Structure formats: structure tokens, C-alpha cells
Amino acid sequence: MRIFISADMEGATGIVQWEQVDRPEPDYAFGRKMQLHDVKAVVSGALDAGADEVLVNDSHDYMINLLADELGFDSRVRLLSGSNKKFSMVHGFEGADAAFFVAYHAKAGTKHAILDHTMSSKSIFSVVLNGLEVGETGLNAAACAGEKIPVALVTGDAAVCAEARDLLGEGLVTACVKDAHSRTAANCLLPEESGRVLRKAAALAVERARSGASPIMDIGKGDFDLRVTFQNSFQCDRADKIPGTERMDGRTIRVTGGLMTDVIRWILALI
Numbered sequence: 001m002r003i004f005i006s007a008d009m010e011g012a013t014g015i016v017q018w019e020q021v022d023r024p025e026p027d028y029a030f031g032r033k034m035q036l037h038d039v040k041a042v043v044s045g046a047l048d049a050g051a052d053e054v055l056v057n058d059s060h061d062y063m064i065n066l067l068a069d070e071l072g073f074d075s076r077v078r079l080l081s082g083s084n085k086k087f088s089m090v091h092g093f094e095g096a097d098a099a100f101f102v103a104y105h106a107k108a109g110t111k112h113a114i115l116d117h118t119m120s121s122k123s124i125f126s127v128v129l130n131g132l133e134v135g136e137t138g139l140n141a142a143a144c145a146g147e148k149i150p151v152a153l154v155t156g157d158a159a160v161c162a163e164a165r166d167l168l169g170e171g172l173v174t175a176c177v178k179d180a181h182s183r184t185a186a187n188c189l190l191p192e193e194s195g196r197v198l199r200k201a202a203a204l205a206v207e208r209a210r211s212g213a214s215p216i217m218d219i220g221k222g223d224f225d226l227r228v229t230f231q232n233s234f235q236c237d238r239a240d241k242i243p244g245t246e247r248m249d250g251r252t253i254r255v256t257g258g259l260m261t262d263v264i265r266w267i268l269a270l271i
């Protein structure tokens with residue numbers, strides 16, 4: 001069984017503020033440490049349950065947060081490190097039997113969700129895919145669905161876990177490491193406890209995936225309809241220059257197409 005892990009940072013244990021996930025900030029050292037902590041716990045759980053291969057795709061910002069020498073010494077584990085990847089947060093997912101979304105955050109505009117945003121908090125107000133408002137969990141699950149890959153595990157705060165269960169249903173395993181009281185405050189599990197929770201959840205997720213119980217997002221049939229609403233009309237004016245897009249109103253661009261994996265490429269191009 002091949003497990004693909006998309007590892008973000010905002011949803012990791014103990015992280016509550018931008019300063020902890022932004023590279024130039026002194027507090028970023030803590031963000032890195034906790035992303036690594038959560039990823040290692042999840043990798044251990046996957047291996048406990050007999051995963052044959054685990055590919056970890058660093059999916060946060062410059063995507064060089066996880067360092068190869070810190071991930072342990074298991075020949076079944078690989079790290080996809082570095083930025084500018086064609087499929088971004090799900091790059092490398094082809095051929096996986098199940099995907100895990102680790103340390104994820106809720107979509108832009110979610111109440112009481114740590115650092116809620118969708119791809120870019122500076123440029124994107126909302127994203128609607130086939131009539132459904134989605135965040136990174138939805139966009140990446142849709143890309144996985146395009147390749148018939150189930151999403152077996154989502155970890156992060158209570159808000160992203162709820163968002164993921166709404167989107168993917170009961171077969172999904174979620175692991176909550178904190179409960180947000182605002183966009184930048186949360187009641188957090190301590191690392192020792194969250195490590196246990198994450199490891200157990202990952203093992204359960206592998207077992208569910210093996211039995212065929214992990215969900216594949218329902219993306220409907222036919223062409224996708226993607227609507228991106230920007231924070232302001234200037235950003236939309238710039239995106240409007242890309243041929244093949246359709247301007248819906250002052251802040252919204254619409255794109256359609258056949259390949260679900262192109263949704264990710266479109267979002268990156270529009271940003």
C-alpha cells in the first residue's frame with residue numbers, strides 16, 4: 001500500500017499565529033518543529049499499519065520546511081521537498097492508494113479556524129468548484145478524485161476536520177489537535193498527546209483504505225466549473241488577462257475544463 005502525504009503547517013500541533021509559519025519570523029522555528037512532529041507521528045502510524053511506501057510532500061509555503069535528515073531512517077519513507085511543483089500540495093500523488101492531508105487548515109472565511117485561508121490569503125476571498133465552496137482540502141481532494149485516489153486522513157484543528165467530514169463523509173478518518181477560539185488562538189493538545197492521537201488515526205486510516213472504506217470526493221461528471229473570487233477587483237483585472245477565462249463580476253473569474261488535476265494548475269496560474 002502506497003500512502004501519499006500532503007503536509008501543510010498551519011494545522012500542526014500548537015500553531016496559532018502567522019509568525020509561527022512564516023519563514024523570516026523567529027517563531028517559524030517552532031512551526032517547523034511542530035509540522036515535523038505531526039508528520040513523523042502520522043508516518044509512524046502508517047508504517048505501524050503496514051504501509052509499504054510513504055511519500056511526504058512538503059506543502060507549505062517554500063516547501064522546504066521538512067528536512068530529509070530529520071524524518072528518520074526508514075527505506076519505505078521518501079520526502080518530496082522544494083517548491084514550484086506542477087500540482088503543488090498534491091504533487092507526486094499519482095499511483096498512491098490513499099492520500100493523507102496533514103496539518104491542514106480550514107477554507108477562507110471559516111469562523112474560529114486557525115489561519116483559515118484558501119491557497120493565498122492575500123489574493124483569494126473564496127473558491128467555488130462545481131457549485132460547492134471549497135478550501136485546500138476540497139481542491140486537493142478533487143484533484144485526488146480525478147486520479148481515483150481516496151482521501152483517508154485529514155488532520156488539523158476542529159474546523160478543518162469538520163470541513164473535511166462534510167466534504168468526504170464518514171469513511172474519512174480525522175485527527176483534531178486543537179480547537180480554535182479565534183483565527184489566531186486555540187486550545188491545543190500537547191505534543192505527546194497529539195502524537196499518540198495522530199499515530200493511531202494514521203494506522204486506522206491505512207486499515208480503512210486497505211478495506212476500500214476511504215472516501216473519494218464526489219466531483220460529478222463532465223467538465224468542472226471553477227469560480228475564483230479575489231480579494232479585490234485589481235487582482236481580478238490581472239487574472240482577466242489569461243485567455244480562456246471568463247469574467248463574472250468585479251472580483252470573480254470563471255474557468256471550465258475537463259481534467260480535475262487542471263483545477264490546481266488554474267488556481268496557481270490565477271494567483
Ligand SMILES: [Zn+2]
Pocket residue numbers: 008009010059060061
Ligand atoms: Zn500552509
